[in-house]
Structure formats: C-alpha cells, structure tokens
Amino acid sequence: MDKTRNPVIIKLNQVKYTWPGNNVPTLNIPHLTIKPGEHLFIKGPSGCGKSTLLSLLTGINTTTEGQVEVLGEDLSQMSGSRRDKFRADNIGYIFQQFNLLPYLSVIENVVLPCQFSHQRKAQVTGDLHANAAHLLDKLHLDKTLRDKPVVELSIGQQQRVAAARALIGNPALIIADEPTSSLDYDNRSAFIELLLEQVNQANSTLLFVSHDPTLEPLFDRSIDLRELNQIGEKA
Amino acid sequence: MSPTLSLAWKSARNRKVTAILTILTVAISVILLLGVERIRTEAKSSFANTISGTDLIVGGRSGQVNLLLYSVFRIGNATNNIDWRSYQEFSQHRSVDWAIPISLGDSHKGFRVMGTNHSYFEHYRYGKKQNLAFTDGQEFNNLFEAVIGADVAKKLGYQIGTEIIIAHGISDVGFSRHDNLPFKVVGILAPTGTPVDKTVHVSLEAIEAIHVGWESGANLGNNPTAEQLAELNFQPKQITAMLVGLKSKIQTFALQRQINTYNKEPLSAILPGVALHELWGMMSVAEQALMAVSVFVVIAGLLGMLSSLLTSLQERRREMAILRAMGARPRHVFSLLILEASALTFIGLIVGILGLYTLLAIAAPIIQQNYGINLTMMTLSHYELSLLAMVQGAGTVIGFIPALRAYKQSLSDGMTIRV
Numbered sequence: 001m002d003k004t005r006n007p008v009i010i011k012l013n014q015v016k017y018t019w020p021g022n023n024v025p026t027l028n029i030p031h032l033t034i035k036p037g038e039h040l041f042i043k044g045p046s047g048c049g050k051s052t053l054l055s056l057l058t059g060i061n062t063t064t065e066g067q068v069e070v071l072g073e074d075l076s077q078m079s080g081s082r083r084d085k086f087r088a089d090n091i092g093y094i095f096q097q098f099n100l101l102p103y104l105s106v107i108e109n110v111v112l113p114c115q116f117s118h119q120r121k122a123q124v125t126g127d128l129h130a131n132a133a134h135l136l137d138k139l140h141l142d143k144t145l146r147d148k149p150v151v152e153l154s155i156g157q158q159q160r161v162a163a164a165r166a167l168i169g170n171p172a173l174i175i176a177d178e179p180t181s182s183l184d185y186d187n188r189s190a191f192i193e194l195l196l197e198q199v200n201q202a203n204s205t206l207l208f209v210s211h212d213p214t215l216e217p218l219f220d221r222s223i224d225l226r227e228l229n230q231i232g233e234k235a
Numbered sequence: 236m237s238p239t240l241s242l243a244w245k246s247a248r249n250r251k252v253t254a255i256l257t258i259l260t261v262a263i264s265v266i267l268l269l270g271v272e273r274i275r276t277e278a279k280s281s282f283a284n285t286i287s288g289t290d291l292i293v294g295g296r297s298g299q300v301n302l303l304l305y306s307v308f309r310i311g312n313a314t315n316n317i318d319w320r321s322y323q324e325f326s327q328h329r330s331v332d333w334a335i336p337i338s339l340g341d342s343h344k345g346f347r348v349m350g351t352n353h354s355y356f357e358h359y360r361y362g363k364k365q366n367l368a369f370t371d372g373q374e375f376n377n378l379f380e381a382v383i384g385a386d387v388a389k390k391l392g393y394q395i396g397t398e399i400i401i402a403h404g405i406s407d408v409g410f411s412r413h414d415n416l417p418f419k420v421v422g423i424l425a426p427t428g429t430p431v432d433k434t435v436h437v438s439l440e441a442i443e444a445i446h447v448g449w450e451s452g453a454n455l456g457n458n459p460t461a462e463q464l465a466e467l468n469f470q471p472k473q474i475t476a477m478l479v480g481l482k483s484k485i486q487t488f489a490l491q492r493q494i495n496t497y498n499k500e501p502l503s504a505i506l507p508g509v510a511l512h513e514l515w516g517m518m519s520v521a522e523q524a525l526m527a528v529s530v531f532v533v534i535a536g537l538l539g540m541l542s543s544l545l546t547s548l549q550e551r552r553r554e555m556a557i558l559r560a561m562g563a564r565p566r567h568v569f570s571l572l573i574l575e576a577s578a579l580t581f582i583g584l585i586v587g588i589l590g591l592y593t594l595l596a597i598a599a600p601i602i603q604q605n606y607g608i609n610l611t612m613m614t615l616s617h618y619e620l621s622l623l624a625m626v627q628g629a630g631t632v633i634g635f636i637p638a639l640r641a642y643k644q645s646l647s648d649g650m651t652i653r654v
Contacts, residue, residue, distance in 0.1 A: 081564055088562025099557045103249030115238035116562035165561070 009205045010034040014066035017052055027052045028231045039206045041216050044225030050209050054177055058091055059083035071172055088117040092166030094176040098158045100150040107132050107146050110164045120169025135164040139194050156187050163195050170202040177209050192218050239567055243574040257540045261583025264536030266590045271529040272619055275522055277610055285429045286507050288360035290487050293494055294476035296501035303510040306476040309347040309430045316473040321500050330486040333358040335478040338442045341401050346387050348401050348435045350442035358480055361429045371395055372422035378441050382422035384432040393420050413445040440469040533626055537633050540579060544637040555645045569642045576634025580627055
C-alpha cells in the first residue's frame, strides 16, 4: 500500500466506545488525525482508555458510534476477517510483555507476521530470514542469539526481538503499547532510539503509548489521552 | 511445511510430555483394537482350520453341531455309536477315498482317549491341509501303545516309553481306571493348535481290549492280562464316528443323502465346513463383545486426548492471543488445533501399528510353539485399514471441540493477553 497517498494515516471522528455491559462510554474522542510518518507519543495513566483506543485502532473492537479510519479505510465497515487481514498486513504491534512465542527461536519469532500476511512477506526484499537477521543486527542483538529459544534471552534482548517482529515487512503503522515499562531508564532511551531509527527507515508511522512522561521529548508530537478523551464532559 | 503445520508441530513439541502421553494413549488403544481384531480373525481361521480335507463326518443320528463337537472338538459325548458293519460298508463305498474310524469314551488325566487306526495318521488333515507330524517316535503298531498330542506330552511331562493308565469314561477316578493294562507312549505329535494336541491316540483294538470284563460299564472282575489279550484278535463292534474323504467332491451330497437315509441304522453325515460355520455363528456374541471392548478402549483413548487438549487450551490462551496479534485469523487458530489433534492421532496410529508388529514378532514364535496357532505377519487388511481410518477420522473430529473453543476464545480475547 502506498503510504504517501493518504494525507492522514489515522482519522477518528466522533468516536464513542462503550464496553458491553457498561452504561457509560469508556472512550469519547471527537477528533484525532495522525499523519503518515509521524512519531506520536500518547501518554496517560492506566485506566484512561489506552487499551480501548488501541483495540479500536487495531480493529479488535469496532466503535459503537463514529468512524475510525486507518489508511483511508473505515474499520467499522469491514467484516471481522477483513479487519484481521488488514491488521496482519498493515500493523506491527509491540506489546508491553513482548509476547514472544516461547517455543520458537528468535528468528522464527521475528518472521512470524510474514507467515500470516502475504503483503508483509511481499514487502520483504530478498530472503525472509536474512532480512530478519539484518533487522536484529540493526537493533544490536548479538548474532549468536538468533537461533536460541527466546526464553534464554534477557528482557532487553526480548524487547528488541519484539521490535524486529513488529518492523518486519515494513507495516504502515507500528503500535507500541508501553514497551519500555520493564526496562531501566538507560535501556529505555537506547531502545526507543533504535526503534525510531528503524521506523524512519521503514517509513512507517509510530504510535507509542506510555505512562512515562520522561520519554515524551523523543517524539514528534505528544497527546495526553486525558485531554483527548472527553469522557467526563459529555457523559 | 505450511506455516500453520510447522507452528502446530513446534507448539506441540513445546508440550512434549503431554503430547507423548497422548500419542501413547492413542497408540495403546490402537494396539488393543488391532490386536483384538487379529486374535479374532486368527481364532476364527484357526477354528476353521481344526479340520481340513474331510468331506463328511458320519456319526449316530444327531444334530450337526453336536456331532462336530464330539467328533472333532472332543466336547460332549456321542448320543449313539455306529455299528462296525456300517463303517465297513461306507469305507468301501465306491466314491469314498479314505475313512478314519474314531472311538471315544475313555480318558487319561483329563485328556480324551481316542481309538483310531493307521488311516488317521495318513489322512487326517488340519489347518491348510497339513498332515499330522511326529516330533518324536512313530504311530502305534501294537495293542498297548499310544500316541499323544503335544499338549498332553507337555502338561504331563510324558516322553517316549512312559507308561500310562487309561480311565473308563471321562472322569479319571480310582475305581474306573483300566489300571491292569498300562499303555506305552510310542509317539508324540507336533503341535497343531487343534484338539489333536489334547488327545491320547490308541488303536481301535486296544479300546476293545481294555473293555473286556467292562461290558456292563464297570469293572466286574475277571480281567484278562495283557498277555492273554495280545493273543486275541479284537474286532471292534462299534465306533463313535468316522471321518470320510471322497474321491471327488461332486459326490459329497449324494453320499451325504445316502448315509442320512441309510435304513440299517440311523446315521447322520455332516459337512464339516457348514457345521463349523454354524458353530462359529453361535460364538459370534463373544466375538462382538471383544470388538466392542476394543472400540470402547479407542473411545477412551480419544477422550484422553480430548481432555489433554482442552486442559492445555487454558494455558495456551496467551499463545493464541499472540498469534492473533501476529495476524493469525481465527481460522488459523482453529486449524492449528485440528492439525494438532489429527497429527497426534496419526502419530499414535503409526506408533500403535509399529507396536503391534513388534509384539507380534515377539509373540508369534512363542504362540506357535505353545499353541500351534500361526500368527502370520501379514500386512494390514482392508478391514484393519478402514478401522484405522475411522480412528483417524474420530481423532480429527474430536479436534473440533477444542478448536471451536479456541476459536471462540480468540474471537473474544482478541489480542488482549489474559493470563
């Protein structure tokens, strides 16, 4: 997909989301746009709707009101399996707990998204495993670790494997959900710098969610979800 | 290897203890299923092999199963004997090739004693038209000589030259023994897997001789000695049954009819194959029960697999959520579990088949030696293959249960990792 064609990569319009069984909406965002190539920092303490926002952006849940457009496509209009395919093709996701599969080696974990998405596999130039190894190199992961089971890696190393997994196949959008909360400060900055470098090379958009305000200066733009989410005012 | 298959494999390998146990459960149930099936078919064929090459069995008038039971299986007693003259008439019938007279009624330590003559050793066939063979010694030539079956020799530890006492009737108790007239073992037969193994063979004349003085059914004294008897010429007056081989099978029904309508004596002639078939039909309940048991074992094995898959599903919620986040669609999750269940069943089948053949290879010589049943190492029959296909099918179908659950879970969990 041509990332430069759309002037906005994410557009939220009058979005409201109410979890099933709740009376009041958890999320109420009148407007949000994110431009391609932006590095956006979304901050906010736990419980302010971060997970809900991410689940809407990734199409796990669909809005009860309003539109969520990602790459120019309205996610709420898509069928469940279309959203699954869309997510697999266009979104690289880094989890708070990294979530590597313990029974796969480092390289196998990295190439995993390409096994479920033809588009991301097609966007890899050259050999898939060589590409994964290259990414890991650039994220400064020791060569000797590539074929090790992931459980033998340190937290910092696992984090870099998770980043490589999100980056492979150059997805248009990379979402990082508090990926640094288990790292110490020095490792955190180093990790984010490496991540940003790779995101730039891949020409992807980065959405970085964290409750840690000290990371804010590293990003182009920063949004406080408490300000964005007008839940208290309209409910 | 497709990505899903390779993931299923690696994931199962990660849980290898459970996977191996599941495979073993399936394998053991498969061994039992195939084993029971083998035993059933072997028993059936060995049953059918008890007598072979005999065209007609002739005895006093009775039902065909009864006649077969006492003449071939040595079970029960004859209701009536055949007059020696009838035997002579039919054994010299123009369409008769050979005839074996059989005289039953006495026993030795629980084994039946059968009086017969030379043609028994020459013409009696069992299994696939096999002749009787001697492991030791030869057939009897004198009055007080006996040839014993393999089981008799083994159980009682008899050898050539051992002297044995025959009892009158089938209960071997003190007052009914022909103890003044011991027999000498002159031959031991090779195992056949038929009632022949459990039989003590003596000559027809000997049966007559030991009953001199027993005409009323009990020993009334005045028994002659062996020396006195040896000088006499015993002509049997009656025999229990006769086995007949014909020159041409075409004459079977004609002779059968002639014997059945013989007006000097009420006789029955039966076709051994037909009677065997009827007898086996009576035992089919046991056969079906055996089969039912092994089917239940397979079901138990598959349920074991189901429970282990369902248990592991809870632990694997996280794994499924990760896969979903990596772009796996619910159908990938679904097929992952189906594949796992199918693969576990399949490996279980292979291990089971290998296990069965290993067991057969170990057991076959022992069974051949002890029971005379030849367990052939034949390849899987069509029926066995279809049984295996059913097990595989059931294994895959059972995989749908955890697969559907995982599918639903992965729809509701999404990428949220709930551990």
